[in-house]
Amino acid sequence: MKAALLVVIFFTMFGSQAQTEPDGSSLAGADLQLKELFADTFYVGAAMNRRQITGEDGPAIDLLQRHFNSITPENVMKSERIQPREGEFAFDLADAFVAFGEKNDMHIVGHTLIWHSQAPDWFFTDKQGNEVSAEQLKQRMETHIKTVVGRYKGRIHGWDVVNEAILDDGSYRESKFYQILGEEFIHLAFQFAHEADPQAALYYNDYSMANAGKRAGVVKMVRTLQEKGLRIDGIGMQGHVGMNYPSLDEFEKSIVAFSDLGVTVMITELDLTVLPSPGNRSSAEISDTKAYQETLNPYTQGLPEEVSAAFTQRYLDFFQLFLKHADNISRVTTWGITDRHSWKNNWPVRGRTDYPLLFDRDYLPKPIVKALAEYLTDN
Template structure:
């Protein structure tokens, strides 16, 4: 062997030995995931948007495959999207969503069957624009639920049957379903969904669930359904929260109160905004809209380290609470994969820059992810 060849082999061996610890560390980091860290505790899920469902956002899908084992459709299963005109269904995005979930072994949640927002106008009016009768609306509800749930029978594991029917003060939301049918529309929706797929889990889903008045009202609603023999499998507590609201104590009281009803508890739509809220704290009413002001968008150029740390601490506080009650909680679902796609950037003030999720705009995990994996 000539001297030059001997020297090249020696250098290669030195580089290989020097690289080995770093390479091993990188492989370990690559293999660690949220779903592995939380295995046996509860599902960890995320919402998929149209870019991800269509397969265009491959980078985000890689994050989902690695870190999550449950998915929910952010928009494509809402009634205005899936049935924009009576009898005309747009199932293609939902079909892709379900097929992707099946391919990757995900727990699949359908969202949402009956919701006052993002419902098509034809649900509630006749051809002349006049309000329909209760009988007509009930028939339309049944046809919609049977068509959607029936199509995915045995494939979608759970459904958010009714979404956001209670106001923060504990009263019923006076939406079109309520105005035409009355509170009975909630019971009917659950009955129709149960008939369409007897095996799917059926949930009630709402925001501000740490609010004592809302907690009491939702518990009363579920109890009323149970006494009538209408089966409800779980309650989804939307986690649209901030750095300082709601209190963990009140949130915990709701987890316990709902679990005592004998139903599953899910933390749904979890995100933690770091931005100031123009109308106070809490809530997630999609119809809220405020004019953009610079002082409401303080981190457009980047997030200060102090706020990033506060966000990490807040996430860990909530997850510590979830882990404490893992016997009651079946799933924790983030409302989006990364910050760039979060609805928080445009609600309730359009055009802001928020940092509410566990992965940044480049799909890189934040410090909270590392901490949760290390637990």
């Protein structure tokens, strides 16, 4: 984006006419648009939950339309939601999601076709409850992928075809897909998706992608796909990050390693937790003890000034890294729109108050938004 245009946007965003609208204009003036700030670099996306897809969360929809130009569904396209019983597809929410993206001229991502964590049990068992054969699982995968992808052929721009198949040490996750089919399940998923819509971009998506072992495992897996002549267009690096992890250096190594494969890189599920890790007590209730609650849920009334400042700097550091590699990064998607509905409030223990996104619980932009505008203006 040209410097003169950035200056105009910056003045409009942070001039004296601050407002308190639920559309994200409180800190930034009526014409703030994150998507315009990054127009010459990458898509700026957000994940949509059910209430946003149905239009129930009006203020979040206003933010989404103003600031973002790419959308991903949080849950409504996962296999247990879209085909809860064999042969019974529930497309109502997925249809609404795609229609919203089309109405607003957005880049639309389908998430996700094959994932062990939210796959229905019927996928892997027959009517007697026995594990299905390899041929049965192949047939079910093909039917599911081709039905879903085929329904949105030419409408969804890219698909997270396989999600979270590699462990941190680089080995394959021992999911039911892997136990029955081995690594072939990944090859088949990409093959079936391409056959269903040859024009759609196809992605692999995973977390902890700055981990050296996982980096090596993903690189090896992608090279295998490429050697077999299978189509893969991008790698999604889930950006579930904390104040002290991962290191920017390791994150950058993965961006470079994945880019060197000749595919695009996407930051797919960006959120930044300020809360401490529960360690071995991740399954405990937050209300177990008062001390435990205070330790793991320290900011119930908002972030202290010094924590907010550190949060802003940490987010800015990541965005500076993304901008450094903008030639190889096609999209940065936050996993949610505001702190109000982020999954991080309830994971890995329920009842916590977290602040992981760019917009707060009142649908207003945080200081990081201003910091991004200032950085882009100066650079």
